[in-house]
Amino acid sequence: MRRSASPYLAAALGVLLFVDVLRVCLPSIITTFGQAAATPAELMGAFALLWFVLALAAPALFRTVGADRIALVAALTLVGSRALLPATGGGPAQLYLASVGLLAGLVWLAGLAANAPTAVPGLVVGLAAGTVLHTALGTYDLVWRGPEQYLLLVPVAVGFVAAQRTVGGPDPDGPARPWFLVGPALLLWGMLAGSPALAATGASYLAGALAGTDRVAVVPPGGALPLTVLVAAAVGLFLVTGLAAERHRPPRWLYPAALVLGTALFAAGWPLALPVAIPLAAAGLGGCLALASTPTAPAPAGTGGAGGSAATTGPNSTNTRRAYATLAGTLVFVVAAIGYYAAYDLGYPNGWLPLLVAVVVATLAIRAPAPAVPVEGVPVGPVPGIAAGPTRTPRRPWSRSVVVAGTSLAVVAGLLTASGAGAADPFDGNRVRLVAYNIRMGFGLDGRFDLPDLTRTIAGQRPDVVVLSEVDRAWLLNGGHDTLALLAARLDMGYHFAPAADPVWGDAVLTRLPVDSAGTVALPAVGAPTGAQALGVVLRVGDRELVVVSTHLQPPPDGGPVEQARTVARYAAELAAGRPLVLAGDLNTQPGEPAFQALLERGLTDALAADRPLPTSPADRPVEQIDHVLVSDGLAPSDITAVPGTASDHLAVALTLTLPLG
Known part of the structure; x- marks a missing residue:
């Protein structure tokens, strides 16, 4: 050499x-x-x-x-x-x-x-x-x-x-x-x-x-x-x-x-x-x-x-x-x-x-x-110990x-690179399997970026819709991964992603169902360092529409995320406009607390109520019920589970939603 x-x-x-x-x-x-x-x-x-x-x-x-x-x-x-x-x-x-x-x-x-x-x-x-x-x-x-x-x-x-x-x-x-x-x-x-x-x-x-x-x-x-x-x-x-x-x-x-x-x-x-x-x-x-x-x-x-x-x-x-x-x-x-x-x-x-x-x-x-x-060819001035003369640029x-x-x-x-596009599937039934999961940027409790375990946790529930919180798409501090595209490709789903903290950190909805429209609204910061948003996606379920809202509420330093909860509930109700509605994600509030009550006051129902208590955090010894699914009247929840695993610091919540006929 x-x-x-x-x-x-x-x-x-x-x-x-x-x-x-x-x-x-x-x-x-x-x-x-x-x-x-x-x-x-x-x-x-x-x-x-x-x-x-x-x-x-x-x-x-x-x-x-x-x-x-x-x-x-x-x-x-x-x-x-x-x-x-x-x-x-x-x-x-x-x-x-x-x-x-x-x-x-x-x-x-x-x-x-x-x-x-x-x-x-x-x-x-x-x-x-x-x-x-x-x-x-x-x-x-x-x-x-x-x-x-x-x-x-x-x-x-x-x-x-x-x-x-x-x-x-x-x-x-x-x-x-x-x-x-x-x-x-x-x-x-x-x-x-x-x-x-x-x-x-x-x-x-x-x-x-x-x-x-x-x-x-x-x-x-x-x-x-x-x-x-x-x-x-x-x-x-x-x-x-x-x-x-x-x-x-x-x-x-x-x-x-x-x-x-x-x-x-x-x-x-x-x-x-x-x-x-x-x-x-x-x-x-x-x-x-x-x-x-x-x-x-x-x-x-x-x-x-x-x-x-x-x-x-x-x-x-x-x-x-x-x-x-x-x-x-x-x-x-x-x-x-x-x-x-x-x-x-x-x-x-x-x-x-x-x-x-x-x-x-x-x-x-x-x-x-x-x-x-x-x-090239212009002489350099005299330098001690070096003869002057033509010199070339290296x-x-x-x-x-x-x-x-x-x-x-x-x-x-x-x-x-796999795109994870996910083809929209025709859907003739009225039962939708949904998973809500805070994935902690893809890192498990052992500190490893464990994509296979994360994929298994979600895919094992055979979901039609996946609502994700703490999605990281490029943070250098987290290794520069596009966690969303990686998951979407492995689950064979399309995705809709909305920014919260900055353009590459936020929340997402993955699905194989046809999507009619999507939008996002920023939630009030109320002193919380990390920003928050609500992502609204309108899905086509056969000849019906289902509105899914993904959010991750961020409590202020001195209390719960009451103001954010009111804002996201108002946004979700206006977006749904009478259509079946699901609001899911890491809400950083527990049943009975003011922020949770603010969501119920807008006409939403706790879809997980029949299986309470249903703690989801931390994943290895869950004691807090902060990951939720709330639904509008007419949506019937069943087959509810908090999926065991340590692919994140939260447990995934899975359930089946039955849409009303007609």
């Missing part, structure tokens, strides 16, 4: 593995350490931050032990933790093993920074490859699957370790700026530009708008084609701008402007803006990384290298500065990520956080030193092949 290529290959494969571990570690902090919001958000944030702060001790050891040795040990630890994660079975073992892998990945990045002048091309390729793989897997990552995952993990791990062993010695002239941008790039790529789940969600909102629904996402027509177009555009633009030679770049301000604009559209929370925000941010991020890593003229001895601040202690100081810059950038990642998602527990505006990170990246990119030779003869290959693979990955 050529030594000049080894940092790029090590960076690409290492980033691929590091992101894989992140997709386990971050949700484990929420589900296992945090116990699904039972632990204060501040404490969860401190736990996550701890591992990033611990990594800051590594550069101090580089001079005595050697950055190359420490980086190799960290690389082996990263590989080992990733390989062992599936065997933990979830729980604390998964949490702490993933945290060790996270720490190892951070130390490896710092060691790579101290030994390689730049790894931006490798970072770009690694992030793009991660998105292609994530897309091909339908966002259901290998780490949550069975033994077949090792067919890909083993060659990646071997290639990574082999490349890391051949990374060259210290390079005193490498700039620190691009290494600082590694952390912000991980955030913006994972949260926005490189998220196939976000692309799928954006495509589904467009499909909903074309179908005439108001802020309701539906399965896009044409299968996986809309997702394919968005992912291929994002990956292709990111590779083109991130790997392009300086002489092929447009004006320096264009990429920073594209990144900031794309992130601003995302931060605004407009569902229909997502298909525009994704490719804009991808092109801008790649261009900013390339601008920040543009080669410059060698600096005089003792200056600390191009792109860095002045220093007088020679190469080792430069290498340490690059390592610290890398770790400082990852601190930006964790603070911004935790800060963004903690807003849904603590209640403050959070859209400015990714936008601020984008502004930082854009500013550093546009302020990066101009290239030493912007046009070429990357492999970059065009990487762009073509990466974009092609993105197209294939998108086309392989």
Whole structure:
């Protein structure tokens, strides 16, 4: 292996593995350490931050032990933790093993920074490859699957370790700026530009708008084609701008402007803006990384290298500065990520956080030193110890092949992704089986993203309609899964999804029955940090109509969700207009409480009353009755059950509803 290529290959494969571990570690902090919001958000944030702060001790050891040795040990630890994660079975073992892998990945990045002048091309390729793989897997990552995952993990791990062993010695002239941008790039790529789940969600909102629904996402027509177009555009633009030679770049301000604009559209929370925000941010991020890593003229001895601040202690100081810059950038990642998602527990505006990170990246990119030779053949001024003369802008003869290959693979990955369209079934009877389930973003009590168990819990009831709460379609903190599309595909159902907290977190209705119309209404916040909505779907049951309303009430800090209950009951009654009505979901209130009574006062009936008490939370020792199904007069409930299982922290509620004849 050529030594000049080894940092790029090590960076690409290492980033691929590091992101894989992140997709386990971050949700484990929420589900296992945090116990699904039972632990204060501040404490969860401190736990996550701890591992990033611990990594800051590594550069101090580089001079005595050697950055190359420490980086190799960290690389082996990263590989080992990733390989062992599936065997933990979830729980604390998964949490702490993933945290060790996270720490190892951070130390490896710092060691790579101290030994390689730049790894931006490798970072770009690694992030793009991660998105292609994530897309091909339908966002259901290998780490949550069975033994077949090792067919890909083993060659990646071997290639990574082999490349890391051949990374060259210290390079005193490498700039620190691009290494600082590694952390912000991980955030913006994972949260926005490189998220196939976000692309799928954006495509589904467009499909909903074309179908005439108001802020309701539906399965896009044409299968996986809309997702394919968005992912291929994002990956292709990111590779083109991130790997392009300086002489092929447009004006320096264009990429920073594209990144900031794309992130601003995302931060605004407009569902229909997502298909525009994704490719804009991808092109801008790649261009900013390339601008920040543009080669410059060698600096005089003792200056600390191009792109860095002045220093007088020679190469080792430069290498340490690059390592610290890398770790400082990852601190930006964790603070911004935790800060963004903690807003849904603590209640403050959070859209400015990714936008601020984008502004930082854009500013550093546009302020990066101009290239030493912007046009081939122009001589460089004299540099001590180096003869002046014609110099060429470094070429990357492999970059065009990487762009073509990466974009092609993105197209294939998108086309392989199941759409979960679910054909509408003809229905001649008057009995409908319904399941209401708070799925906790797809994570079970053991902290694992257990899609098979979740599917079995629902499919075992043979439902015609499924009402879901806490549906996550792209949150980076939860691993970036499109839980809704994954479930819909496995249940062979179509879906209607409405946003609550933001465009990718909310409630859904899945069904194989024909859908006549759908809409959503926002519920009053009443001081609750997480938003709430009511999704109304009108189903065709033979020659009759059935109105289904899915909601997840959010109680304010000082009481029950009475005002939200009144609003959703009024909305449901107006939507039904005398037609049979079902209102279901996690209502965060128990029978007899004021919010529950407010629902009954609008003429609804407790469909589960005959089987009370029917506790549903927590799933392993249920004591609270907070998951409900309420119906209008004329709907007869039967075969009621709270389905045992730990695929979520709630139990699913299932029942059969008999519609009146005539």
